[in-house]
Amino acid sequence: MLVWSRSGRLVIWVFFALIFGVLFLAPLAVILLSSLADQWNGVLPSGLTTEHYTDVARGAAWNSVKASFITGFLASALALVSGTWAALSLRLQGAALKRLLGLLFFIPSAVPSVSVGLGLLVAFSHPPLLLNGTIAIVMIAHFVLISAFTFGNVSAGLARLSPDFEQVASSLGARPAYRLWHVTLPLLAPYLVAAFGLSFALSMGELGATVMVYPPGWVTLPVSIFSLTDRGDIFAGAALTMILVAATLILLLGLERITARATGS
Amino acid sequence: MSAAAFTGSGVTDIDAAKVRGAGSNVHFDKVVVAYGSHVVLHPLTLDIAPGEILAMIGPSGSGKTTALRAVAGFVRPASGRIRIGATDVTDLPPYERGLGMVVQNYALFPHMRVEDNVAFGLRAQGADKALIGERVKDALATVGMSAYARRYPRELSGGQQQRVAIARALAVRPRVLLLDEPLSALDAQIRRNMVEEIARLHRSLPGLTILYVTHDQTEALTLADKIAIMRDGRVCSHGPTTDLYRRPPNRFTAEFLGRANLLPVTVAEAAGPKGFATARHGDAVLTGAARDEKAGDKSLLCIRPQHLSLTADSEHTNRIVGTLREVHWQGELTHLVLDVDGTPMRVSATKLPVALPERGASVPLFFSPADTSLLPEDAGV
Amino acid sequence: MPPAALLALLFFYPLALIIRQAFLDDSGVANAAEIIRVLHSRFFLNALVNTVTISVAATAGCLIVGLVLALILAFVPFPGSGFIARLIDTFIALPTFLVTLAFTFLYGSAGMLNSGLMETFSLPAPPVDFLYSTWGVVLAEVTVYTPFILRPLLAAFSLVDRGQIEAASVLGARPLRIVRQVILPAAVPALIAGGSLCLLLTVNEFGIVLFIGAKGVITLPLLIYGKAIQESAYQVACIIATINIALSLGLFGLYRLAAGRLGA
Numbered sequence: 054m055l056v057w058s059r060s061g062r063l064v065i066w067v068f069f070a071l072i073f074g075v076l077f078l079a080p081l082a083v084i085l086l087s088s089l090a091d092q093w094n095g096v097l098p099s100g101l102t103t104e105h106y107t108d109v110a111r112g113a114a115w116n117s118v119k120a121s122f123i124t125g126f127l128a129s130a131l132a133l134v135s136g137t138w139a140a141l142s143l144r145l146q147g148a149a150l151k152r153l154l155g156l157l158f159f160i161p162s163a164v165p166s167v168s169v170g171l172g173l174l175v176a177f178s179h180p181p182l183l184l185n186g187t188i189a190i191v192m193i194a195h196f197v198l199i200s201a202f203t204f205g206n207v208s209a210g211l212a213r214l215s216p217d218f219e220q221v222a223s224s225l226g227a228r229p230a231y232r233l234w235h236v237t238l239p240l241l242a243p244y245l246v247a248a249f250g251l252s253f254a255l256s257m258g259e260l261g262a263t264v265m266v267y268p269p270g271w272v273t274l275p276v277s278i279f280s281l282t283d284r285g286d287i288f289a290g291a292a293l294t295m296i297l298v299a300a301t302l303i304l305l306l307g308l309e310r311i312t313a314r315a316t317g318s
Numbered sequence: 319m320s321a322a323a324f325t326g327s328g329v330t331d332i333d334a335a336k337v338r339g340a341g342s343n344v345h346f347d348k349v350v351v352a353y354g355s356h357v358v359l360h361p362l363t364l365d366i367a368p369g370e371i372l373a374m375i376g377p378s379g380s381g382k383t384t385a386l387r388a389v390a391g392f393v394r395p396a397s398g399r400i401r402i403g404a405t406d407v408t409d410l411p412p413y414e415r416g417l418g419m420v421v422q423n424y425a426l427f428p429h430m431r432v433e434d435n436v437a438f439g440l441r442a443q444g445a446d447k448a449l450i451g452e453r454v455k456d457a458l459a460t461v462g463m464s465a466y467a468r469r470y471p472r473e474l475s476g477g478q479q480q481r482v483a484i485a486r487a488l489a490v491r492p493r494v495l496l497l498d499e500p501l502s503a504l505d506a507q508i509r510r511n512m513v514e515e516i517a518r519l520h521r522s523l524p525g526l527t528i529l530y531v532t533h534d535q536t537e538a539l540t541l542a543d544k545i546a547i548m549r550d551g552r553v554c555s556h557g558p559t560t561d562l563y564r565r566p567p568n569r570f571t572a573e574f575l576g577r578a579n580l581l582p583v584t585v586a587e588a589a590g591p592k593g594f595a596t597a598r599h600g601d602a603v604l605t606g607a608a609r610d611e612k613a614g615d616k617s618l619l620c621i622r623p624q625h626l627s628l629t630a631d632s633e634h635t636n637r638i639v640g641t642l643r644e645v646h647w648q649g650e651l652t653h654l655v656l657d658v659d660g661t662p663m664r665v666s667a668t669k670l671p672v673a674l675p676e677r678g679a680s681v682p683l684f685f686s687p688a689d690t691s692l693l694p695e696d697a698g699v
Numbered sequence: 700m701p702p703a704a705l706l707a708l709l710f711f712y713p714l715a716l717i718i719r720q721a722f723l724d725d726s727g728v729a730n731a732a733e734i735i736r737v738l739h740s741r742f743f744l745n746a747l748v749n750t751v752t753i754s755v756a757a758t759a760g761c762l763i764v765g766l767v768l769a770l771i772l773a774f775v776p777f778p779g780s781g782f783i784a785r786l787i788d789t790f791i792a793l794p795t796f797l798v799t800l801a802f803t804f805l806y807g808s809a810g811m812l813n814s815g816l817m818e819t820f821s822l823p824a825p826p827v828d829f830l831y832s833t834w835g836v837v838l839a840e841v842t843v844y845t846p847f848i849l850r851p852l853l854a855a856f857s858l859v860d861r862g863q864i865e866a867a868s869v870l871g872a873r874p875l876r877i878v879r880q881v882i883l884p885a886a887v888p889a890l891i892a893g894g895s896l897c898l899l900l901t902v903n904e905f906g907i908v909l910f911i912g913a914k915g916v917i918t919l920p921l922l923i924y925g926k927a928i929q930e931s932a933y934q935v936a937c938i939i940a941t942i943n944i945a946l947s948l949g950l951f952g953l954y955r956l957a958a959g960r961l962g963a
Contacts (some may be wrong), residue, residue, distance in 0.1 A: 054862060055774040055874050060776055069771045072764060076842045077787055080801030083811070083917040087804050096815045139702035154703065156955070159679050161710050163951035165903035171927055173719050175937065197710045217425035223412035225439030225490055232413075235442070239429045251792060255790030258794025261905035261920060265928060275794055279700040279910065282800060291804075294797055301792055308438040 081298070088292040106293035114293055117277035119240065121257050121297070124188075125274060128195035129203075131254035134244060135196075136203030140211055141233070155208065162201035169197055171266025186268045194262040199252040210244025243312045250308040254301045340370040341527035342403030342493040344389060345530065349392070349398035350397040351384050358384050360551045361398065366494075366544075371520060371528040373538035373559075375574070376548030381437075385548070386498050386531045402493055413442075418487025422499040424479045426471035432482050433458070433467040439490035452544055457485040477508040484519070488526075497530045501537060512551065513540050535575050539563065547571050565691045572620045572693060579663045580624060581638070582695065585615040594687050600659055601606045616695045623666040625689035634684035638663075642681045656681060714944070718939040723937045730934070737938045742922065746939075750918040750946075753833055753908075754901040757840035761897045762890060764841060765848030769886075770878065772849075773856035774864070784853060790846045798839045801843040806830045831913035844897045853887035859885050877878035888960055894955040903947055 056062050088105055109115065143151050161169065165313055173194055177184035184190040214237070222236045238245070260275040267276055274297045277288030282290035344366040358518070359381045366372045374382040387393040389400060391412035399408045407415050426435050427484050436457050440450045458464045461481035463676035471479055480500060487495055491638070495518075501509045517540060520526060532538055538545050539559060546556040555562060555571040566572035567578060583597035583604060588611060595608035597619060606619045627634060640656030640663055654665040663683065724730040727946050737743050768787070772780050806827055813825035820826075829835055859882060867877045904921040917925070918938060927936035 055770075055868075055877060055944075057868070062777075065771055066777050067899050069768065073783065073787075076764065076845065078796050079805060080842065083804045084797060084803045093809075096811050096818065111771065120709065135702040135705055139700070142700050142702075150481065157703075157711075159955075160948070160951070161706070163899060163903075163947050163954075164714070164944050165920045165923075165940075165947055167905050167923045168717065168944050169710070169713070171923060171936055171940050172710075172717045174927065175716045175933065176713035178837075193709050197706075200706065200710075215423070215425065217421045217423060220390070220412070220624075221419055221421060221425045221486075222438065222442070223392075224415070224496070225415045225442060225486070226413050226416070227438070227442035228413050231442050235438075235913060236427060240427070242429075258792075258796075260794065260796060260909070261903075261924075264822035264909075264924060266926075267865065275906065278796070278800070280909065282803075283912070286450055287800070287803065290800060294794075294800055298793060298797065301751065302789065305789065305792055 066315065067113040081299065084291050084294055084298070087288055088295045090288055090291075093288075105288050106296075109289060109292050113272075113280075114277055114289070117272045117274050117293075118296060118300075120271050121274040122234065122300075124191055124195055124271075125253045125256035128192050128199060129249050129254050131192070131196050132200045132203040132252050133249050136205075136248065137238075137241070138205045139204055141237070144210070144211060158204045159201045161197050162205075165266060166198055166259065166261030170194055172264035173197075173262070173266055175217050185266070188268065188271045190266045191263060191268070191271055191273070195256045195259055198259060198262055199255050202255060203248040203252050206244050206248035210241045213286055214240055246308050246312045250305050253304055257297060257301055282288075336631055341370075341525045343368045343401075344494055344527065344529065345399075345401040346388075347386070347399045347401065349385070349388055349395045349400060351381075351393055352396045353387055356696070359388070359395075360552050362553060364546060364553060364556065366527055366529060368527055369525050370543045371530055371541055372695045373514075373530045373532060373537060373542035373545045373548075374548055375532055375538045375545060376439055377574075378533065380548035381551040382531045382533075382548045383498060384551075386529055387495055389415075389494065389529060390419055390496055390698055416493045416494055418490055418492030418494075419496040420480070420483045420487050420498065424471070424476075424483040424503075426479055426482055426486070428471055430470075431467070432463065432469050432471065432474070434488045435471065435482060436489050440485060443490070453489045453491075457489040458482075460484045460488060460522070461515075476504050477512060480504065480512060484516075488523075492526075494527045494529060497528060499532055500530075500620050502532070502534070509537075513537050517541055534667060539575070543581055545575070547574055551692075566620060566693060569638075569695075570620060572618075572691075577623050579626070579661075580618040580693075581621065581658065581661055581663070583617055583619045584608045585611045585613055585692070588612050591679045595692060596691065599638060602636075602642070604636045604638070604690075605687040606636075606692045607687065611692050618694055618695050619693045620691045621631060621663075621685055621689060623664040625685050626663065626665040626667075627669070627684045628654075628665070628667060628671050628681060629669060630682075630684040633686040633688070636685045636687060636690070637682055639680055639682050642679050645677070656683065660682075717864070717937045717940050717944070719946070721941045724934050725955055727907060733934055734938050737935055743750060743939060744916070746917045746919050746922040747942075749833065749916060750902055750920075750943075753836050753918060754898055755841065756833075757844065757901045758894055758897040760841035760942075761796075761845045761848050762894050765845045765852055765869055765893065766886070766890070768845070769856060770882070773853060776923040778851060781844035784849070785869055787846050790843065790844060791850075794906065795839075795843045796910040798842045799907050800937055801873065802835065802839055802911075806835070831911060831916075834879035834927065835911055835913065836908055836916055839911070840901050843904075843907065847896050847900065848890070848893035850884055851893045855886050855889040856882070888957070891960070892957040895950060895957045898922050899947060900956055902943075907910045919946075 056065060087093065089101045089103065091100035091102045092098065126277060143154055146154065172192055174180070174185060177190060184193070218236055218240060219232055222232045227236065258275060261278055261281065263273050267273065274293060276292045278290045281293065322371060322669040331520060346362045346364040348363055350357065351360050362385060374385060376382045377406060384393055389396055391407065391410065395408060399406055401407065402415065422688040427438065430438070433454050436454045437450050440453060455464070458467055461484050463478065463481050463485060466478065471482065474482065498675065501512050504512060520528065530541060542559045545559050545562050547554045549570055550576060555567050563575055566575065568576070572578040572580065581599055583599045585595055585597050586603065589595040589608035593607055595611050595677050597606055597617060599619070604619060611617055612641065638658055639657040642654065643657050644655040646653040651666050651668060652670055658665045659676050665683065718953060721734065722729055752921055772784050804810050807830055808825040808828070813827050816822060816826050863881055864877055867881055868953050903920060908916060908918050920943065923936050923940050923943065926932045926939065933947070
């Protein structure tokens with residue numbers, strides 16, 4: 054509607070395709086290609102193979118897929134409960150307290166992840182809270198980093214929820230707990246699912262805090278990818294990255310499906 | 319409409335007797351609502367009789383919705399008490415007040431089917447399954463939505479959603495039904511039908527007490543037994559609907575409820591035993607229904623546009639002369655605007671003289687004393 | 700409120716300890732002189748300059764690319780542009796280092812671009828060598844953080860009255876003039892909010908810089924990691940972390956202010 058001539062539009066679209074291709078499409082394509090590459094010395098790989106994937110599936114890398122999934126799931130679940138709880142109870146507070154606490158809940162998202170890891174190392178390396186070297190400290194790091202996102206998503210959902218639903222429910226005789234379980238939470242479900250999906254994705258890709266605190270037996274995908282590429286094994290690194298990307302995308306799309314069906318939109 | 323089934327003679331229906339005769343009265347006792355120092359409801363004292371439809375109308379910000387929300391329990395009065403039936407509900411949470419509520423945008427729970435929406439209140443109160451099933455069936459039948467029980471709200475039209483919302487409120491057998499602008503989200507045509515349906519519904523559930531908040535005077539006039547007109551957080555007038563329309567106690571009421579011509583007059587002779595006083599407007603001597611006006615009082619003579627006629631008949635003993643300014647033909651009605659010594663007089667006529675006068679011509683207007691009402695001249699409440 | 704207590708224990712308490720630790724040497728004795736030494740050290744100043752340069756350059760890049768892409772997506776749409784917008788959106792959820800890894804294959808010394816150029820022009824050495832410099836990091840960050848600009852911009856553009864643009868066109872205004880006078884004013888709040896968010900995120904970025912692994916390109920987060928994990932110099936790490944956190948919180952305040960203006 055801004056450019057009316059056909060040729061003008063074509064030029065603009067080619068320009069768009071160029072930017073989009075170079076910045077967004079090429080990286081994804083090239084990772085996919087390299088994860089399947091046999092040898093790559095020229096412009097294009099000399100052959101294709103699924104060897105890197107089978108290597109990855111057999112080797113220690115499989116453990117990092119597992120570690121990432123478990124960490125992501127537990128940290129996201131905890132963040133979801135805590136974020137929803139926080140958002141719901143903040144609603145009952147006065148405006149000033151609400152603003153202050155709301156801000157505090159967002160701060161973890163603003164602090165560099167490496168510093169979060171450093172803080173956990175400093176705080177939990179001595180008794181009585183000796184967590185350094187445990188899996189728990191990885192979970193905690195991920196929980197802290199994603200808690201702001203779940204809180205933000207749920208708060209946004211609550212803000213959009215018309216108070217009419219809950220008020221009508223009350224007037225019909227629903228006590229607060231019944232109302233929360235049968236009205237508020239189901240209506241928030243799309244936001245809860247979105248929050249969980251985003252947390253999970255962020256946790257799966259988390260690197261900064263994890264490299265600070267991870268114990269030897271709990272190497273997450275990003276750490277594993279880094280050590281592979283650092284050793285020069287970039288094809289295996291690419292294969293593992295593809296697994297990470299695929300898992301993230303499947304997760305996000307799947308959750309979107311579920312939400313769409315649940316809300317019927 | 320199978321409202322008879324709804325009001326219920328079923329054997330399992332233990333509350334049937336209680337409900338049939340049994341809307342509760344609502345009593346506002348000097349209820350004040352304030353947000354901080356901002357008072358939105360000045361001491362409000364008002365009664366709604368059992369089985370009565372009270373329409374609260376007024377411009378936005380007049381406190382009518384606040385009054386309804388105070389009954390529902392969403393707004394806590396700063397002082398004063400609210401009683402429903404014999405119970406003082408002022409300190410009760412909303413879920414213990416035994417009400418039904420319908421709001422402007424229906425607020426049907428989108429994740430529940432129609433039948434689950436209607437069952438919601440009973441389930442929340444822990445009623446047993448058989449009773450819930452029967453009540454849901456009855457409530458849906460009452461609003462003519464039985465065929466839609468398995469649908470989701472998003473699959474229904476606005477009018478259908480509103481019926482379900484009403485069924486949901488009725489299923490709990492509320493002591494009082496609160497309707498908060500229930501029709502203002504609907505198209506004009508559907509709104510007219512729904513008004514008539516609510517009227518029918520109330521005829522079939524005569525025990526149901528209804529507090530109906532609206533800004534639409536037509537809804538109020540059609541439905542209400544009594545009307546309370548709100549203005550700036552106060553009740554500006556309150557009374558049976560026809561009385562309030564025919565004999566508005568003040569200027570705001572006259573102009574808010576229907577259209578009104580207000581002709582300034584001076585009372586010449588106080589009301590006799592039949593309740594009619596004589597008043598002068600310029601040279602014209604007019605007779606109007608009076609309250610306690612005394613001779614010499616400045617007053618306003620209220621005449622509704624449809625009661626002014628260009629042709630005289632035996633009832634029309636009052637006559638004034640104005641200058642014809644505008645004529646708008648609208649099919650069923652013709653609207654005319656005349657100027658009577660600077661006061662515009664609107665006429666809605668179904669009958670016109672064979673030869674319609676020209677604009678600018680002097681035209682006599684006739685009206686019956688029975689269709690008039692004298693009211694105080696001051697603009698205040 | 701349990702969530703607040705949890706966050707206080709797991710986040711704010713460690714944060715406070717970082718600041719305390721900045722004043723204590725690694726054996727636990729108070730030592731403020733170390734702070735002065737670190738603040739004047741070459742490695743710190745170098746990292747600070749790098750961090751700020753990369754952050755500002757990447758944000759500027761994101762703003763330009765984001766604005767161009769958003770303008771096209773919103774006002775010169777093509778079949779599938781909605782899908783493309785969502786595809787770019789999913790980049791927010793992908794790990795940041797993915798792009799760096801891809802860039803190695805694309806622009807690395809043995810990457811596609813260099814191989815192609817060397818084959819075509821029979822060059823003895825790879826001609827393109829920006830990846831292992833500040834600019835490699837900047838380009839990677841532009842890719843990763845452009846979606847954060849695109850998202851609020853598209854939201855803002857969806858509110859621009861189409862009739863206004865058509866009216867301006869009918870009155871003979873050229874596209875550039877319409878962009879300048881009708882569209883851009885509507886986009887300014889979104890640009891400010893998105894831009895300050897980009898500044899914050901690029902200051903905090905770790906994965907991209909780590910993966911590129913260029914010797915000369917050390918930023919504050921990378922320095923913290925190096926000092927704490929590789930050198931076990933915790934006091935130094937905490938001093939740098941304190942400064943980094945202060946910088947981030949300042950930018951966070953800026954972002955909240957901008958987003959508040961935006962009504963977000």
